[in-house]
Amino acid sequence: MATFVVNGKRETVNAEPDTPLLWVLRENLGLTGTKFGCGIAQCGACTVHLDGQPLRSCVTPIAAVEGRNVVTIEGLSARGGLHPVQQAWIAEDVPQCGYCQSGQVMSAAALLARTPAPTDKEIDAAMSGNICRCGTYQRIRAAIHLAATLAKGGTR
Amino acid sequence: MKTLVTRRLFLKGGLAVGAGLVIGLRLPTGRSPLEAAQQGRIFEPNAWIRIDREGMVTIINGQSEMGQGILTSMPMVVADELEADWTKVKVEQAPADPAYNNPRRQAQFTNSSASIRDHIEVWRRAGAAAKEMLIAAAAKEWGAPVSECYAEQGTVIHRPSGRKLNYGELAEKAAALPVPQNPKLKTPDQFKFIGKKVSRLDTSDKVTGRAVFGIDVKVPGALVATVQRCPVFGGKVASFDATRAKAVRGVRHVVQISSGIVVVADSYWAARRGREALQINWDYGPNASQNSAAITRTYADLAKQPAPVARGEGDVANALQKAPRILEAVYEVPFLAHATMEPMNCTAHVRPDGCDVWAPTQSQTGAQQAAMRITGLPREKVRVHTTLLGGGFGRRGQTDFVEDAVETSKAVGAPVKVIWSREDDMQHDFYRPATYNLLQAALDSQGIPIGWLHRIVGPSIMVWQGQALQNGIDRHMIPGAADLPYAIPNLQVEYRYKEVGVPLGFWRSVGESQNAFITESFMDELAHAAGKDPYEYRRMLLGKSPRHRGVLELAATKAGWGTPLPSGRHRGIAVAYSHGSWAAQVAEVSVSPEGSVRVHRVVCAVDCGLAVNPDQIRAQVEGSVVFGLTAALYGAITIENGRVQQSNFHDYPMLRMNEMPTVEVHIVPSAERPSGVGEAAVPQIAPAVVNAIFAATGKRIRRLPIRAEELKKS
Numbered sequence: 001m002a003t004f005v006v007n008g009k010r011e012t013v014n015a016e017p018d019t020p021l022l023w024v025l026r027e028n029l030g031l032t033g034t035k036f037g038c039g040i041a042q043c044g045a046c047t048v049h050l051d052g053q054p055l056r057s058c059v060t061p062i063a064a065v066e067g068r069n070v071v072t073i074e075g076l077s078a079r080g081g082l083h084p085v086q087q088a089w090i091a092e093d094v095p096q097c098g099y100c101q102s103g104q105v106m107s108a109a110a111l112l113a114r115t116p117a118p119t120d121k122e123i124d125a126a127m128s129g130n131i132c133r134c135g136t137y138q139r140i141r142a143a144i145h146l147a148a149t150l151a152k153g154g155t156r
Numbered sequence: 157m158k159t160l161v162t163r164r165l166f167l168k169g170g171l172a173v174g175a176g177l178v179i180g181l182r183l184p185t186g187r188s189p190l191e192a193a194q195q196g197r198i199f200e201p202n203a204w205i206r207i208d209r210e211g212m213v214t215i216i217n218g219q220s221e222m223g224q225g226i227l228t229s230m231p232m233v234v235a236d237e238l239e240a241d242w243t244k245v246k247v248e249q250a251p252a253d254p255a256y257n258n259p260r261r262q263a264q265f266t267n268s269s270a271s272i273r274d275h276i277e278v279w280r281r282a283g284a285a286a287k288e289m290l291i292a293a294a295a296k297e298w299g300a301p302v303s304e305c306y307a308e309q310g311t312v313i314h315r316p317s318g319r320k321l322n323y324g325e326l327a328e329k330a331a332a333l334p335v336p337q338n339p340k341l342k343t344p345d346q347f348k349f350i351g352k353k354v355s356r357l358d359t360s361d362k363v364t365g366r367a368v369f370g371i372d373v374k375v376p377g378a379l380v381a382t383v384q385r386c387p388v389f390g391g392k393v394a395s396f397d398a399t400r401a402k403a404v405r406g407v408r409h410v411v412q413i414s415s416g417i418v419v420v421a422d423s424y425w426a427a428r429r430g431r432e433a434l435q436i437n438w439d440y441g442p443n444a445s446q447n448s449a450a451i452t453r454t455y456a457d458l459a460k461q462p463a464p465v466a467r468g469e470g471d472v473a474n475a476l477q478k479a480p481r482i483l484e485a486v487y488e489v490p491f492l493a494h495a496t497m498e499p500m501n502c503t504a505h506v507r508p509d510g511c512d513v514w515a516p517t518q519s520q521t522g523a524q525q526a527a528m529r530i531t532g533l534p535r536e537k538v539r540v541h542t543t544l545l546g547g548g549f550g551r552r553g554q555t556d557f558v559e560d561a562v563e564t565s566k567a568v569g570a571p572v573k574v575i576w577s578r579e580d581d582m583q584h585d586f587y588r589p590a591t592y593n594l595l596q597a598a599l600d601s602q603g604i605p606i607g608w609l610h611r612i613v614g615p616s617i618m619v620w621q622g623q624a625l626q627n628g629i630d631r632h633m634i635p636g637a638a639d640l641p642y643a644i645p646n647l648q649v650e651y652r653y654k655e656v657g658v659p660l661g662f663w664r665s666v667g668e669s670q671n672a673f674i675t676e677s678f679m680d681e682l683a684h685a686a687g688k689d690p691y692e693y694r695r696m697l698l699g700k701s702p703r704h705r706g707v708l709e710l711a712a713t714k715a716g717w718g719t720p721l722p723s724g725r726h727r728g729i730a731v732a733y734s735h736g737s738w739a740a741q742v743a744e745v746s747v748s749p750e751g752s753v754r755v756h757r758v759v760c761a762v763d764c765g766l767a768v769n770p771d772q773i774r775a776q777v778e779g780s781v782v783f784g785l786t787a788a789l790y791g792a793i794t795i796e797n798g799r800v801q802q803s804n805f806h807d808y809p810m811l812r813m814n815e816m817p818t819v820e821v822h823i824v825p826s827a828e829r830p831s832g833v834g835e836a837a838v839p840q841i842a843p844a845v846v847n848a849i850f851a852a853t854g855k856r857i858r859r860l861p862i863r864a865e866e867l868k869k870s
Binding site: 042043072074132135139 | 356360364365366367369371423429495497548578778779804806816
C-alpha cells in the first residue's frame with residue numbers, strides 16, 4: 001500500500017513497494033499519458049514531476065513517493081487551459097509520433113519553472129535526457145523559447 | 157516469420173491509373189445500408205467519407221499514423237476535393253478491411269513511404285465523387301441544372317440566385333443518388349488545402365497525454381504479459397519450470413507460445429517479476445556460436461569472388477584493366493535496430509466466436525491474417541483496431557508482436573496485453589542488414605570515371621520476409637547501388653547472398669540507407685582523386701538525371717557551397733533517390749583533436765513532387781536527418797554467441813538535444829505527382845558527414861558507425 005497525491009488528488013494504491021511509479025500511474029490509476037520507453041532512466045519518456053522536480057518514474061519505486069506530490073502530463077494543465085509549454089508545442093507542431101512528447105513537455109515545464117528564459121545551452125542541459133526518435137529536437141527548442149515568451153504574457 | 161504483405165520495390169515514373177481506383181469507391185464489406193443508417197451514417201458514399209445531418213464530415217483513414225502526419229494530410233486531400241469546411245472535419249481510424257487496401261498491392265499497410273503517393277488519386281476521387289453527389293442533390297432540390305451549382309466550404313451554392321444549402325441539409329438526399337464513377341478532379345490552382353501548411357490534427361492529444369498508443373489500450377479485464385525469448389536467434393525452449401514464477405504475487409498463467417515462455421499477470425511488474433523467476437533450458441540451435449567478427453571474415457572471403465549481377469553495362473573488367481588510374485575500397489555497414497520509442501506491444505481478445513486485436517501496426521492485413529491463422533476464425537470475425545504508433549520505421553510491418561498477443565489470449569482465454577521490454581525490443585528486432593562492399597573505379601586521364609564495380613556481400617531481407625531471390629538478387633539490398641545515377645559507361649553492381657542467422661527487416665529507407673553511404677562516399681573519393689570539387693564532379697556526371705541534379709544544385713546554393721566557413725568547419729555533400737523522391741544534403745562538420753565529430757548545420761533540398769503539406773514534409777526531413785545521423789554516429793548492433801550484445805539506450809545510443817544540428821529544408825517547387833517523404837532524406841546524411849570529415853581531416857571513413865579513434869590526431 002502506498003498513499004500519495006497525484007494531480008492534486010490523494011490516491012492509495014495496492015502495489016508491491018518495489019513497483020515503479022510509472023506502472024502504478026499507468027495501470028493502477030489509468031494515467032497512460034506517462035510512457036514506458038526504456039525502464040532504466042535513459043530516455044525520459046516516463047518523466048513526471050515529484051514535488052515540482054522532474055523525475056524518471058520508471059526507476060522510482062512507489063515506496064519512495066509515499067506522502068509526496070506527483071504531477072503527470074494529465075495534470076499539467078489542471079487549472080484549466082493549456083500550460084504555455086503545451087500551447088507552444090501546438091504552435092510549433094512539434095510532435096511526430098508523439099510517444100516521447102509527454103516526457104519532453106514535462107521536462108520543458110520543469111525547466112521553465114526554474115529558468116523562465118532559458119538559453120540554448122540551458123535547454124541542452126535540461127532536455128538531453130529526453131530521447132525523441134522522430135528527431136523533433138529543433139522544434140522542441142523553438143517551442144521552449146516560445147513557451148518562455150508565452151509564460152511572460154507575450155505572443156509569438 | 158513470414159509476412160504475407162510484401163514491400164514493393166521502388167518504382168520510378170507514373171502511377172498506373174485505372175481499374176484499381178474504382179475498387180476503392182466502395183464501403184467496407186459487411187456493413188449493410190440499414191446498419192449504416194442505424195449508426196447515424198446518413199451519407200456514406202464511399203469508404204472514406206461520412207456526412208451527418210449537422211454537416212459534420214468524418215474522413216476515415218486506413219493508413220497507420222506513426223509520426224508522418226497522415227492523420228492530417230489524408231483528410232486534407234479528401235476535404236480539398238470535397239470542398240469541405242475544415243472546421244467541420246474530423247478523422248477516424250479505419251478497421252482492417254480490403255476497402256482500404258493499397259490500390260497497387262492488395263493489402264492494407266503503411267510502408268515504403270507509399271501512403272500519399274499510392275493513394276492520393278483514390279482519395280481525391282472519393283472526395284470529388286461525394287461533392288458531385290451533394291451538388292446534384294442541391295440542383296434537384298432547386299430544380300436547377302447542375303451546371304449552375306457549385307460547392308464551397310461545405311455548402312452548395314446556386315450561382316444565378318445565390319441560394320445555398322449546406323452539406324448537412326443535403327446529406328440525406330445525396331445518399332439516394334448514384335455514385336459517380338468518374339468524378340471531375342480539381343486543377344492544382346483550385347486546391348484549398350493541398351500545398352498549404354495545415355496544422356496537425358493530432359497535436360493537442362499528443363501534448364496532453366490523451367493520445368492512445370498500442371501500449372495505452374484499455375480493455376476491461378485484460379491481463380498483462382511479457383515473453384521470455386531465447387537470447388540466441390533461432391533457439392528453442394527445451395524445457396521449463398514455472399513453479400517459482402507462478403509463486404510471484406499477481407502471476408496468473410505461465411504458458412509456452414511460439415516465441416518463448418509467456419508470463420501472464422495482473423500487472424506488468426508482476427509479469428516482469430514472474431519472468432525473472434522462470435527457469436528455462438534452451439536448445440540454442442545452430443546460431444549459438446555466431447559472432448560479428450566471423451560474419452565479417454566470411455563476407456570478406458566471399459567478396460573476392462564475382463557475384464550475381466544486379467546491373468551490368470559496358471565492360472567493367474576491361475575498363476578496370478586499361479584505365480590509367482584505378483581506385484579500390486572496402487566499405488562496411490553494421491546491423492541496426494529500429495528502436496521505436498514505444499516498445500513492441502499488442503492487445504488481443506480471442507473468443508470462440510471472434511477475435512479483437514488492438515495493434516500499433518504498419519500492416520493491418522498482416523495482423524489480421526496472423527490472427528486468422530492462429531485462431532482459425534474467418535476474416536470477418538477478426539477485427540483489427542489500429543492504434544497510434546509510437547514510431548514505426550519499418551519495424552511494425554512485422555507481425556511477431558501481434559502473434560504473441562493472439563497466441564497468449566487464446567491460451568489463457570482472456571484479453572491480454574503483451575508488452576516487450578526495451579531489451580526485448582532491441583535484442584529481437586528484424587534488423588537492417590550488415591554488409592561488406594568491394595568497390596573499384598577506373599578513371600581516365602582527365603579523372604572522369606569510365607568504370608565502376610560495386611560488389612555487395614550480405615544477408616537477404618527478402619529471404620527473412622519469406623520471399624525468393626530473383627536470379628540470386630535481393631531487390632531490397634540493391635537500391636542506392638544498382639540505380640547509381642552517374643553517367644559511367646562501364647558499370648557493374650553485384651550482390652552475393654550469405655545467410656548469417658540474424659533476422660532482417662525493413663529499416664527506414666531500406667537499401668538506400670546503407671548503399672547511398674557507400675556510393676556517395678566512394679564518389680567523393682573519385683572526385684578527390686581526380687582533383688575536382690566534389691559538388692562540381694557530381695554535377696557534371698548527373699546530366700541525364702535532372703532531378704538528382706536539381707536537388708544537388710539547390711542544396712549547394714542554399715548551403716553556400718564554396719563560400720568561407722567559420723574556422724574548423726568543413727562541408728560535405730551527398731545526393732540520393734529513395735522511395736520516389738530525390739534529396740541532397742550539405743553537412744557542416746568539425747572534428748575535435750580527440751576525434752569527436754560535431755555536425756553544426758545540415759542544408760537539405762528535397763524533390764517529392766507536389767508538396768501536399770509542406771510543413772510536415774519539413775518535419776519528416778528534419779527527423780530523417782536525425783535518424784540517419786544517429787546511425788552514422790552511433791548505430792551498431794553486434795552479435796556474440798548468437799546474441800545481440802546491445803540492450804538499451806546506454807549501449808545503443810540515440811542523438812540527443814545537445815547534439816542536434818540546425819536543419820534547413822528546401823522543397824523543390826513541383827507540379828509532378830507527389831512521392832514519398834518519410835524515407836527520402838535518410839540516406840544522404842551519413843555520406844555528407846563522412847565527406848565533410850574527409851574535408852576536415854583527410855581521413856576517409858569507410859566503416860560505420862564513425863569511430864573517434866579513427867579520427868584522433870596522432
